[in-house]
Amino acid sequence: MNRDAARFTSSHPFTLEGLGWNGSFASAFERYRGSYIPGRVSSRHRTVFDVITDSGFIQAGISGALHRAGRMPAVGDFVVLLEKPDAGVSLIVDILPRKTVFTRGVPGKDGEDQVLAANIDTVFIVTAAGPDLNCHRLERYLAVVHASGAEPVILISKADLADDPSVLTSAVAPVAAGVPVIALSAVTGFGLSALDPFLEPGRTVALIGSSGVGKSTLINTLLHRAVQDTARVREYDGKGHHKTTVRQMFILESGALVIDNPGLREVGLGTAGSGLSDTFPEIRELAAGCRFSNCRHENEPGCAVREAVAEGLLSQDRLERYILLTKELAFQQEKAEIGLTRLERKRWKGISKAARDIRGTKDR
Numbered sequence: 233m234n235r236d237a238a239r240f241t242s243s244h245p246f247t248l249e250g251l252g253w254n255g256s257f258a259s260a261f262e263r264y265r266g267s268y269i270p271g272r273v274s275s276r277h278r279t280v281f282d283v284i285t286d287s288g289f290i291q292a293g294i295s296g297a298l299h300r301a302g303r304m305p306a307v308g309d310f311v312v313l314l315e316k317p318d319a320g321v322s323l324i325v326d327i328l329p330r331k332t333v334f335t336r337g338v339p340g341k342d343g344e345d346q347v348l349a350a351n352i353d354t355v356f357i358v359t360a361a362g363p364d365l366n367c368h369r370l371e372r373y374l375a376v377v378h379a380s381g382a383e384p385v386i387l388i389s390k391a392d393l394a395d396d397p398s399v400l401t402s403a404v405a406p407v408a409a410g411v412p413v414i415a416l417s418a419v420t421g422f423g424l425s426a427l428d429p430f431l432e433p434g435r436t437v438a439l440i441g442s443s444g445v446g447k448s449t450l451i452n453t454l455l456h457r458a459v460q461d462t463a464r465v466r467e468y469d470g471k472g473h474h475k476t477t478v479r480q481m482f483i484l485e486s487g488a489l490v491i492d493n494p495g496l497r498e499v500g501l502g503t504a505g506s507g508l509s510d511t512f513p514e515i516r517e518l519a520a521g522c523r524f525s526n527c528r529h530e531n532e533p534g535c536a537v538r539e540a541v542a543e544g545l546l547s548q549d550r551l552e553r554y555i556l557l558t559k560e561l562a563f564q565q566e567k568a569e570i571g572l573t574r575l576e577r578k579r580w581k582g583i584s585k586a587a588r589d590i591r592g593t594k595d596r
């Protein structure tokens with residue numbers, strides 16, 4: 233058991249509910265009996281996964297069948313484990329259907345969006361006061377989060393560097409479009425209590441944002457808040473200065489689960505189609521008044537969106553970015569469709585190989 237495992241088990245006797253388990257996971261698990269147990273993936277190393285179960289923390293590999301089918305568990309996944317006491321290992325044999333899926337937004341080589349984390353309730357999009365505060369990038373993050381099914385919250389970190397934190401929140405208000413915005417400082421503790429409603433027991437929160445915006449520092453602060461054991465605290469600080477390279481789930485004293493992510497260099501839109509319309513809700517509403525239902529709001533006659541710009545109700549800037557992101561999305565989707573054909577072929581290969589294995593026959 234490694235150090236992180238020790239932190240998990242020291243103060244929390246786990247229940248599956250505490251890990252975010254619910255009725256739909258339970259019914260998906262029903263067909264498994266006997267030596268199968270459910271668990272939640274807290275971290276992924278190259279081929280080994282850290283999994284939390286109601287009896288503690290284990291490490292597991294994945295079954296050959298999952299591997300061949302190209303089904304890779306992600307952090308946050310609820311998985312089905314088969315204990316193999318003779319071999320001294322646990323195997324992940326299935327991934328229970330995901331409640332939400334957070335993808336990189338950049339299709340992998342097989343054209344399918346890469347799943348970064350699963351079953352997330354809330355995503356804290358972290359952006360730092362100062363030069364990182366970039367509304368355009370926020371729009372991209374928002375699109376990806378909206379598409380994931382998780383609820384976005386914008387955090388402006390390092391508020392201690394600003395003279396007036398209220399300026400920070402109003403700076404992003406035009407792109408927030410109703411999404412909560414919280415300015416905070418992990419250093420002074422300013423604004424931290426505003427996170428409480430999102431950190432309820434069994435809720436899963438993921439932090440994303442560029443490298444250096446203070447995601448890990450914030451998690452450290454949240455972990456420390458109610459923890460008495462300072463030795464452990466120091467130990468954690470020891471690696472806090474390194475940039476995060478491994479995605480990992482932690483359990484806060486409040487009972488919430490938080491996932492630290494490595495800084496994202498690139499925020500692609502992937503196939504986050506639905507996310508875009510949620511990111512620009514005012515444009516979606518205005519578009520209902522356009523003469524053509526497929527209006528691109530460029531030079532079509534009877535465009536209610538351009539009319540709103542002319543009347544000063546919508547900024548030209550925001551419309552331009554919407555159009556740009558829409559075009560990018562169309563391009564990505566086309567790319568993904570091409571890739572999907574390839575992916576289907578790979579899947580089929582996996583399935584037919586598994587079938588041959590079962591029959592004990594060989595390809596010739």
Ligand SMILES: Nc1nc2c(ncn2[C@@H]2O[C@H](COP(=O)(O)OP(=O)(O)OP(=O)(O)O)[C@@H](O)[C@H]2O)c(=O)[nH]1
Nearest residue numbers: 390417418419443444445446447448449475476495
């Ligand atoms: N002034 C100030 N500095 C902070 C705050 N939070 C974090 N920092 C500093 O910002 C730097 C980067 O913090 P990290 O927590 O490592 O950032 P990260 O987002 O986890 O970065 P990656 O792991 O590379 O993605 C560190 O030097 C922190 O001390 C804050 O609230 N105020």
Ligand SMILES: [Mg+2]
Nearest residue numbers: 447448475476
């Ligand atoms: Mg980090």
Ligand SMILES: [Zn+2]
Nearest residue numbers: 522527529535
């Ligand atoms: Zn229009």
